[in-house]
Amino acid sequence: MPDLPDLDWSDLQLPDVPLPDLPMLDLWGGPAHWAILATLLAALAGLGLTGRSNRLGAWVGVGGALTAVVATLWQLYTLTQIRGSERELGTIGGLALGELEAPLRLLVSWPTALVAVTVAAVALVVQGYARWYLWYDPRYRPFAATVSLFTAAMLLVVHSDDLLLTLVGWEVMGWCSYLLIGHQSTRSAAARAAGKALLVTRTADIGFVLGIVALATGAGTTRTTEVVAHWSDVGASPTLTTALCLLVVGVAGKSALFPFQDWLPDAMEGPTPASALIHAATMVAAGTVVLAQLFDLLVLSGTARTLLAVLACVTMIGAAVLAFAQADLKRLLAWSTVSQVALMLAVLAAATTVTGPDAALQHLVAHAWFKALLFLTTGWLGVLVGGTAMAVVTSGARRYRVLRHRFGWGLLALAGVPPFVGFFSKELILGTAEAGSAGAGGMASVLVLASVGASAPLTAAYCMRAWLVLNRPTAIQGHAAAYHPGPVDRIDDFFDEPQIVQEAEGVERAEAAISSSARMGTSFLMLMTVLGGLVLLLPVWGPQVHLDLQLTLATLLLMAVSALLVRLAAGGVRTRDAAARIPAAASLAAERGLYADTAYRALVATPVLALARAVAWFDDQVLDAWVRGAGVGARLLGRVGDLTSPRRATPALALVLAGVVVLAGIGVMVP
């Protein structure tokens, strides 16, 4: 390999551009308030005030998201005008909890503001898309309202400077995902997937709640910046390690890390816009945001970092392998999300104080663009061809050429090919992991570096597989290639080429199927898979990493080799699906997520239910028996008294009664 010089990320960053002076509007609250409140009110209004009008519901939902986008963009501008580029905001005022301070404040800094813009923009696209996708759905309005609430919760987590507020957004997101996944509530598969998502994430949240409680009570405040300052002063301690490990467990649940990974692929039972929202900008990404906010504590605890690194690396590699074997395009994308989110969290484990956590947030932003694009395009294709199974979507990008660029760019970005946005973020991740393993990162960084290196060709492999299937020539194109007309020049009318006609029909059919706003949304996302790189190159991101060009070249080479291998394996398969070479048993196991669901049931659900039955039996037969016995005893006593006493009231009893009354009267009347 040629000896290549190291490159500093700061050399690549865009120069500072002088911004025009805009008048600062004197509005109530800050832009963060507006973004969160607009989406929250849109959710409440969407449920309570829109009556039966889907049109009004759509305006409310889209309007809320649009306000959030405008507010978050405005927030970016305000940050350029503030010295220190940080802004603090209050919310409902502090909670009066005595010894414990709970000021419930928000904090805006550059990374969080950029993440907020991404969240709001993806939410806007999803709202517009959902209006089309659920046009005939009688429950469109609750869906739009839930999406709004989901957005509000994520924006709250992003902006939060208070562990309690983080927990609020965190749990609300869990519930929103439950409602969205179970949207088609008449299908039992959707009901099951929704319940599973909520149960698995909430079980992991036991750790999250306890971690937050331990951190907050130790510091005497729930304000995140002060909690971080307090524990940084204290330094590494067993309590801190325990708290952080508990937090990591909670994050692993929400971000679908091993061993909680299985809820996310099942969540595909929800409508496609819901999947796009859950996978791209909210829910699974929330763990990254929270751990980035607590990054200064995470670096203090080697145990927590190692735990996070191991969970993330196992998930990253395992999910990438499983993604390759899925027989459904949506499930392939779901497993790829599992893998990519693990990548974000892995870099948090690998990073050191020198590099900072920004690479994880940059990958979050990049991932949001291309994953939302891929999901929404898949949903579009699913409407056109009637399903998302691999056999059904075969040749989809050829039959409907308008989808071709969307799929192509999305998959290239996912694989991390230059100049797409995924390339930049993965370079940053590699650079951060390398800096960590060369510096103070220790074992965790080395592990992450190796796993990231290994996951790159795997990602390229499943992206290549999906592309080969989607881009398989249609039958007519195949015939045209087989019966090549030869060197004889034929002067044909343009539209007589059956291939051209078919393509034109495909484009027309695809564009007629979708609304213009939904199509524009996907176009915008497609654009962002390229231009998003510029967002990552803004000079406001912190990491000071060196890019090892040798490593980059080696990674790209590995990716190319694995893509080539997939192409070879796909040869000779009718659908050009390389996964058809996998033995049936392995393929089935992969589709069922390596039977993790069975394990959940055997290891958790069944014992808990057995315990519950035992408790119910004990309660009824032992604890309540005392009360029952007392009741019987009292009745028996009463019966005995009844039998032994005379049936008629005796004069003596009347005298006694009269005496009691007189005595009572004297006692009360005479002081």
Add this chain to the structure above:
Amino acid sequence: MSGVRADLLALVPDLGAWWYALALAPLLLAAAMLLVVGQWPTRPGHRVVHRTSLVAATVSAIGVAGVAVDRPVVEMSWIPSLGVWFSLRPDGLSVPLLLLTAVVGVVATALHLHPDREVRTVAVDLEDSDPTAPIPVVKGIDVPGLATYHACLQLVLLGALLAFLAGDALLFFVGFELVLVPMWILISRYGDPTSDRDGAAVRFLLVTVVGSSLVLLGILAVATATGSTDLQVWAAQGGSALGRSSQLAVAAALLVGFALKVPVFPLHTWLPWVHATAPTAGSVLLAAVLLKLGTYGMVRLVVPVVPEGFTAWAPLLAGLGVTGIVWASLVCLVERDLKRLIAWSSIAHLGFVVLGIASGTQAGLQAALFGNVAHGLISALLFVVVGGLKHRWGGADLSHGHAALREVTPHLGLALVVGMAASSGLPGLAGFWGEIGSVLAAWSPSPDRPDGWFRGFAVVAAVGGALAVAYTVRVLREVWFGERLEPRIPDAVLTERTALRLLGVLVLLLGLVPTLLLSITAPFVEGVLVR
């Protein structure tokens, strides 16, 4: 904002002690009137009775609101030889509970009482589902004994208001006891005939009588030691009149007495029975008001009065509280009767409240008081829904096939989702702040508590929070999700919709702006625990 608030408060007329007349007299008058009217040979129609009762509860609610704003103090010598005063003295502890009682009172009197219905003996999914089968009537109709029923509701409200207002231990006890008999009548006479009505009534009577005897014992012990029954005097002395051993004994008697009422594990077994039997309004009052008398008693009569004794028993109390959380939540995973299930979940929520009280910190007490009110609103909401469903289904058994609520009764379905979400501690609804506050407080209890134990309790309570989500998922999956449309049941009627909206808005408001309630209780909590 504060200017607007001051302007609004200035609009409230200054009625002073007359607010009490407005709050208590309508209930008393209506109760007496209805009791008399119920015995007439020609009884008035059900509309007259229902409206009288509703108007009385509403006027009383206005009076309670006035009391809450003005907080007038009434002191009259009552039994001077015993040093007993008739004193009404609302403060930060009682005002939220008074308002809760007023709101829930209006809701309970507004609900329709339904006559006993034929028991559905064959499981619905086994019989031919007949689209023309009669749909149960949910509007108000003439039920025998309706006047007495409403009189009992008024008396329960009156007793509860009196107990919360009382500034004197004996007056508190009078209110505490006043509730008992009308509630017993509500259960034994108007309860669900298909359930074990006798068993429920006997359980209720036994448990509450034993509880009140213990409470009376405790009150008498403290009264003889301090020579006064004034609660303010008791709190100011802080147990200095009693020795350590007598503090322990008094605290034990009072705590057991109130724990029976709350109820705390393992004294809880009566609650599911009573809830399964009681009419909807009875369940609403029981969960939202009567159980609060127990927690209120703990905070009013135990924590400040015998602090040393309470400190000694606190670890045990907290341990029983968290055991109750997990225990009740586990039972909820397998319980077949929906109404009993909601009762079990009440036990779990009150476990959090007890944990907060036992932690001995301001944060814990604040969380407990918040959780107390939140549980009142949430359980009232859930019992309105579930009581309505039980009437419509002809039984609350979950194992019979039901139409999916989301498909056939969207209003009731939404209310059930909101109620179950709130009860499983979804932030943004009222249940969350009490639960997380209790866990926070248990993790760092006051210095005189064994913090190792309390951390263990915090962990158990957090596990209980996850179990709450598990049974919520179970209930929603069995009742709300699904595609079944038969047997058809009617959606919420106007009274139910109004009641559910009122309670739902309050649950949402407390969840979004918890400072509203916390700022009311903060001065009281500081006063109790600063010493």
